[in-house]
Amino acid sequence: MDFSLSEEQKQLKEAVIGFARRDLEDDLSAREKKREFHWHGWRKCAEFGLLGLPAPESYGGLGLDALSCVAALEGLGYGCRDHGLVFALNSHLWTCIKPILGFGSDAQKEKYLPSLIRGERVGGHAMTEPDAGSDAFSMRCRAQKAGDRYILNGTKMFITNAPIADLLLVFAVTDPGKGIGGTSAFIVEKGTPGFSVGQPLELMGLKTCPLGEVILQDCEIPEENRLGREGAGMSIFNAEMEWERGCLFAAHLGAMQRALEETNRYAREREQFGQPIGDNQAISHKIADMAVRVELSRLILYKVAWMKGQGQRAPLESAIAKLFISESYVQSSLEALQIHGAYGYSAEYDLERHVRDSLGGRIYSGTSEIQRNIISSLLGM
Ligand SMILES: Cc1cc2nc3c(=O)[nH]c(=O)nc-3n(C[C@H](O)[C@H](O)[C@H](O)COP(=O)(O)OP(=O)(O)OC[C@H]3O[C@@H](n4cnc5c(N)ncnc54)[C@H](O)[C@@H]3O)c2cc1C
Numbered sequence: 126m127d128f129s130l131s132e133e134q135k136q137l138k139e140a141v142i143g144f145a146r147r148d149l150e151d152d153l154s155a156r157e158k159k160r161e162f163h164w165h166g167w168r169k170c171a172e173f174g175l176l177g178l179p180a181p182e183s184y185g186g187l188g189l190d191a192l193s194c195v196a197a198l199e200g201l202g203y204g205c206r207d208h209g210l211v212f213a214l215n216s217h218l219w220t221c222i223k224p225i226l227g228f229g230s231d232a233q234k235e236k237y238l239p240s241l242i243r244g245e246r247v248g249g250h251a252m253t254e255p256d257a258g259s260d261a262f263s264m265r266c267r268a269q270k271a272g273d274r275y276i277l278n279g280t281k282m283f284i285t286n287a288p289i290a291d292l293l294l295v296f297a298v299t300d301p302g303k304g305i306g307g308t309s310a311f312i313v314e315k316g317t318p319g320f321s322v323g324q325p326l327e328l329m330g331l332k333t334c335p336l337g338e339v340i341l342q343d344c345e346i347p348e349e350n351r352l353g354r355e356g357a358g359m360s361i362f363n364a365e366m367e368w369e370r371g372c373l374f375a376a377h378l379g380a381m382q383r384a385l386e387e388t389n390r391y392a393r394e395r396e397q398f399g400q401p402i403g404d405n406q407a408i409s410h411k412i413a414d415m416a417v418r419v420e421l422s423r424l425i426l427y428k429v430a431w432m433k434g435q436g437q438r439a440p441l442e443s444a445i446a447k448l449f450i451s452e453s454y455v456q457s458s459l460e461a462l463q464i465h466g467a468y469g470y471s472a473e474y475d476l477e478r479h480v481r482d483s484l485g486g487r488i489y490s491g492t493s494e495i496q497r498n499i500i501s502s503l504l505g506m
Contacts, residue, residue: 145200177238190430191431202382227364228361321340329485331485332481368433377422419453
């Protein structure tokens with residue numbers, strides 16, 4: 126088995142790194158304080174083609190295979206310090222564009238994909254509710270059929286991009302008698318009467334990515350905005366999660382690689398007791414562990430991308446990848462901070478940002494505990 130990147134994929138990754146360093150750098154700390162989204166960066170990402178990585182060229186995308194998408198996003202995670210922008214972009218890609226590509230009608234694809242890919246519209250998905258998190262399919266949001274329309278009522282919580290989104294993929298119960306088979310997905314556009322978004326939520330990390338509550342109050346959606354068939358909600362959600370758990374975490378891998386290189390350099394330059402701190406085994410072993418995490422994260426991620434590229438399903442592998450990479454990023458960020466001492470704890474450096482931003486990865490796209498449940502149940506337990 127060969128999971129290595131082709132020359133073209135390596136060049137793409139390098140090109141994204143160069144682009145991110147050149148066009149996405151700004152006064153990130155100032156924007157974090159104001160919790161401001163990087164609109165300029167968003168438009169630049171669209172111009173580069175990052176918002177259409179997996180979409181066919183006919184819709185304005187780059188038409189890339191899964192491993193090329195992973196290579197590009199790893200490059201973005203490595204080159205871009207604004208993890209909030211990277212997270213918003215991934216949500217847009219994997220929980221909005223990709224499901225429309227996979228499950229949308231030709232009319233829906235033509236109507237929504239080009240403007241999403243050009244970055245003129247921002248997308249996301251709304252599954253979680255105040256009382257339905259890990260147990261997502263216990264949702265209360267209802268979509269009642271009324272002729273050729275659905276009336277949506279309910280509240281969604283912690284929705285990435287909601288305050289800036291032009292459309293969201295909203296999951297709602299269409300047939301309560303059918304359990305998780307009675308859930309459907311709807312494309313809901315901003316401006317639809319009965320659709321509103323609360324104030325952006327204040328989070329510990331990812332401060333430049335707006336998250337919010339979504340309220341649906343007698344919100345009428347035409348039948349043509351249902352994505353896939355009625356009752357397909359679970360299939361759509363599971364398919365998008367497989368992609369998200371693979372590709373979103375490619376950016377974490379890139380960020381981990383950056384933290385490793387910075388920490389390695391620091392440990393060789395910083396001297397205490399007359400020698401580089403890296404000469405102490407207590408420090409060098411931490412760096413070795415960081416390198417092991419990067420290497421294993423890359424292997425599992427490339428395997429998931431390779432399987433997706435072969436058209437295979439990868440529920441077990443994508444759960445393992447999500448669990449391992451998100452936990453590794455937290456662990457490596459903590460160690461990188463520790464190795465930088467007080468400088469690491471200071472907001473002058475990027476280390477405390479890695480810690481704040483990495484922690485969310487253990488929660489979204491299914492918590493670490495839920496990934497372990499998925500893995501053990503797929504192993505027959
Ligand atoms: C940054 C961020 C972005 C997000 N973006 C979106 C988005 O765009 N769209 C969206 O729909 N949602 C989004 N979410 C919500 C996210 O999907 C949920 O937070 C997640 O599914 C967990 O739900 P919860 O927070 O309600 O925790 P709960 O489900 O209440 O869980 C609380 C704790 O109990 C544990 N637990 C629960 N059930 C079990 C079990 N059966 N076995 C073992 N442990 C269990 C959990 O692992 C967790 O540790 C986002 C969350 C974050 C933090």
